[in-house]
Amino acid sequence: MSLPIADAFSQTDSLEDPLELMDEIDQLKKEKDATILAHYYVDGEIQDIADFTGDSLKLARDATQVTTSTIVFAGVHFMGESAKIMNPEKRVLIPDLLAGCSLAESCPADELAAFQEQLRAQGRQFDTVAYINTSAAVKSLCDWIVTSGNAREIIDRVPSDREILFVPDQHLGRYLMEVTGRRMILWPGSCMVHEVFSIQDLIRAKRKNPDSIVIAHPECPQNILEISDFIGGTERMRQYVMSIAEPKTILVATESAMIHAFQKAAPQHAFVPVPGIMTSTGETCACNRCPHMARNTLQKVRDCLRNEGPQIEWQDYFAKARDVLNRSLLK
Template sequence: MVKKEWTTQGYIDEPAPAGTDLSAEIRKMCEQKKAVILAHYYTRGEIQDVADFIGDSLALARKAAETDARIIVMCGVHFMAETCKILSPDKKVLAPDLNAGCSLADSCRADDLRKFKDEHPGYKVVSYVNTTAAVKALTDVVVTSGNAKKIVDSFPKDEKLIFGPDRNLGAYINSVTGRQMLLWEGGCHVHERFSVAEVVKLRQSHPGAKVLAHLECKGPVLALADVVGSTAVMLEYVKKSADKEFIVATEAGILHEMKRSCPDKTFLPVPPEISEGSLGCSCNECDYMKMNTMLKLYNALKYEWPVVDVDPEVAREAVKPIERMLSLS
């Protein structure tokens, strides 16, 4: 039984017994409770190491849906846990910390999108997967950074489209398709901080390194990259490439998997640009992703809380654009 005071902070911070091997206990509970742990590439390295599956959000949710697990623990951010629940309505979905949100998902509220749709009748909505269940429920088709171009290309050339919430991804898709989709003004606070100046500095000091940039980065940063794409695209590239040094413009958590997969190669994270008057943060990490800790994961499994649920009516609508995407991929 979860103590009442824990429910007000969104996670359980009860200390583990002295001497507890958290990794071993987490794996033991997974076996006992028939649970699977999903870890996004941007989570802490120790979280990725203890997980059953690591990857991007939608791929993880689909993988979990294919298992016979009773419990899914999503170590990522809140909208990812919602997606797991949408695709696995009969499974219990846990999130180690309910406060782990997403600046990109938060930039597009369902009420705001509904109003925007009303102001633009006749437009179809294409939504990036980094959105809440409520926004997905207002969407015609969901896309990932990996399949966005293909999905957008599936619409007639004269189709009126709204793309959201990531303006950088939307602008890139407009540029490679010749479309003029209306772009929602949203963005990821981590990827927004990467700048041309910082990429240039690293290139000057490492002239032989290949530059990899996530599609959530700004256009000028993408223009400097040798490879642009999703985290999965970047991972596949470094595994197959004969090059030994890479400059990486995305959340730094991905370097853990890159180093694990290619221990003989060097990966250089692009630091964010420090603007005048800022607090001086040089962090290229997502604070929300890092809210997932081993202790929170341990307690989430132990007490089977916090639980993430999605209103059944919202879930029924939200699954439709995901299914449409899968049919077009």
């Protein structure tokens, strides 16, 4: 799916009072028998009205606990697909159908199928391990799905005499090769948000805050990970900052909306988004905001409940993707 994202940050709820929108959403949730799941990367006000917040793994698991007939998934398209795959009988609404993911789009299903065919023709024995940030069509072509939180454990399950084709994130794949000691064939994909962190900016930020701690998502390039004090997926980062009692300045190399969840979990610290403090005027920049996640607004959450759409429709290949997700995430 090719996405017009240039105007994503200009989408605001400016004409409507956020508090009134929140009340309306609360009322609609009851009327429509709905539960709201929100990713840590969407705006804080959406996280505040959600029934469940979390990273991809936590939300995929939370989706199986929902008892209402409707799920509203405030995140990006592949996450809505995963919620539908795990709950075929439920209606899954998403606030904006165009909320995609540059990482998922870097690995189209037809290109992956062709590459797998090429490897098989060479007689290579391999398992395909996909990061959860992939379309359902790609998941259906894979043997395992991982998140940054469970990747190590899943990779240990792949028999040592088989090669691993890891898709789509080359940076996460390289990091996993290091921590697991397994060699992998890496798909050359990456996330537009985590790719932009500049090593110079980070070093400068560290110099300005000598006692600070750097935490980074493993989707970041290797040079950022090398000077980070802690590397982990979003949920692990949240647990980590909660575990530090003494107030610290923490430089955050991941999507900056995540700071809302950090501040709620560990208010004793000062959280600084890495590229944000680097502009010459001292202003924060938006280059570490995901434009796809930013398509979610309170207004669109209200509208999708009110209109009962857009929704994720069941596709034939969801059944195969479901087997892979169940095997990988629920055991």
